[in-house]
Amino acid sequence: MSQDATRSLAKQLDARLAAPGAMDAARFEAFLEAQRRLGLVHGARPLCRHLRPYLIAEQDLAAIARAAEEIASALERVAQRAIRDDSLAEQVGLSADERALAAIRPGAGPFHTVGRLDMLVADGGFSFIEYNADSPAGITDQLLIEQTLMALPHLAPLRGGQGLRTPAPHRALLGALREGYAAWGGREARPTIAIVDWAAVDTSAELKVLADLFSAEGHRTWIVDPDELAYDGRRLSAGGERIDLVCRRVITQELVERRGLDHPLILAYRDRAAYVANSFQTKALNKKAAFAALSDPEFSGLFSPAQRAAIAEHVPWTRVVSAGRTAWRGREVDLVELLLREQERFVLKPNDDYGGKGVLLGWKTPPDVWREAVRCAADQRSIAQERSRSRTARLPTFRDGNVEEEEVYFDLCPFVFTRRVEASIDTFVPRMDGAMVRLSASEVSNVSAGGGVTGLVIVDGARAPRERARHV
Known part of the structure; x- marks a missing residue:
């Protein structure tokens, strides 16, 4: 800029x-x-x-x-x-x-x-x-x-x-x-x-x-x-x-x-x-979780070429936390294992709260607290978002x-x-x-x-x- x-x-x-x-x-x-x-x-x-x-x-x-x-x-x-x-x-x-x-x-x-x-x-x-x-x-x-x-x-x-x-x-x-x-x-x-x-x-x-x-x-x-x-x-x-x-x-x-x-x-x-x-x-x-729909290839057909280009450049990778596999950086990975292994790359957020409540920054969260948060995330409909520096x-x-x-x-x-x-x-x-x-x-x-x-x-x-x- x-x-x-x-x-x-x-x-x-x-x-x-x-x-x-x-x-x-x-x-x-x-x-x-x-x-x-x-x-x-x-x-x-x-x-x-x-x-x-x-x-x-x-x-x-x-x-x-x-x-x-x-x-x-x-x-x-x-x-x-x-x-x-x-x-x-x-x-x-x-x-x-x-x-x-x-x-x-x-x-x-x-x-x-x-x-x-x-x-x-x-x-x-x-x-x-x-x-x-x-x-x-x-x-x-x-x-x-x-x-x-x-x-x-x-x-x-x-x-x-x-x-x-x-x-x-x-x-x-x-x-x-x-x-x-x-x-x-x-x-x-x-x-x-x-x-x-x-x-x-x-x-x-x-x-x-x-x-x-x-x-x-x-x-x-x-x-x-x-x-x-x-x-x-x-x-x-x-x-x-x-x-x-x-x-x-x-x-x-x-x-x-x-x-x-x-x-x-x-x-x-x-x-x-x-x-x-x-x-x-x-x-x-x-x-x-709407941001998960933006960045998930499953929903790319919803968007115009200009929208897809803006999403690719300006929206960080986002997923609803759940058990199972997902696409990340060109490969299929287990989502929960990814969040545990790459803790410092991610943020966890509640899907429907405001005021910064419940947001956990992986790079600032103790590992035991992070593990428990990831474990509970699926039941709480939390969102995982890749870190934007x-x-x-x-x-x-x-x-x-x-x-x-x-x-x-x-x-x-x-x-x-x-x-x-x-x-x-x-x-x-x-x-x-x-x-x-x-x-x-x-x-x-x-x-x-x-x-x-x-x-x-x-x-x-x-x-x-x-x-x-x-x-x-």
Whole structure:
């Protein structure tokens, strides 16, 4: 990946930060407090503690976008096939309730509206390792980082600088919701929107930001706990107010386990009384076993030549753990024996959890713990994925009264929105728009597991700022 322009700009920004008076304890605390006030938090914890955004060259982002869109399209094919193919549904790990939900046809419109790919950057390339299509978080991070981190004095060259731009995934989300609602048959020019999730979730601050953004664009919007929803057979409502469009953030598995299939949201979805995005058809997209379908030659006929090429280059070898033989590096091997013999090459993951819970890195796990995990993996429907060696980055932070460089692992997690090809026709395709940049001291870079975030700035190398570093 090309880095000359981004490295030059990063050096300039770090030199400005190192200048006398550029950062002190009071300014850093004000920076954290601004995050708390605006909602750039997980629970009560400010999410951005590093003092430079991630800089990426325009051409590198374009390469990522092309690959991300092909992989999202391929995963959608897996999910659509799993709805009508019991063997693939079993392979992916859909429960009976999830199959029943996925079989409901919610009407016209895109199959899914928004997803977030988790991507590792390595020297010379990148790999997609998971897809979050049930309740993808982080869409407002970029906006809030531009209001907090990017407002710091040492980052002045990034504000409106020639050859620089920042993405706006929150706007892409609203655009995708509007287009999907219209294609579904919605008639309201400004539909009412309910953002539905449990009241006590750690991402509630993000939901408030989204509600404010949607309201500012003319939509009556409010955040609704699933228990506040009512359905009378004609309309979905909360507190007596009709809901036209549901931006669903409640996780399918949690909703069904806690409230069952006769919940008002599910009944209104079944009867097409409200547009729900993402639909309940997308659950298979969110299963980590969908990546096993991508990389298993048995399913290659599902995909287009462009999708197969993207899979071959950017998806690590992945399998559902079970007794028996499988193809690995051009030969047939016993899967369990392979995982035990080549422990340091693999990651074990639960098929249907989130927040980094239950992930075991073979190269960091004691052998006895690994053996037991592999032994139990088949019963727990775990996924084995070949290791993708992620790059680290050195980013400045403020600690003990000083600016320090810290080496961190980072994920670049592209957001993919299903958008109309043309305004006049209801043909939808995945389009990448922005990304969540996660930072962590460990190789499991997850906000729920204590990680943080920073912003994304896209650099056109031919036009980027080249001024000398100056004192602030």
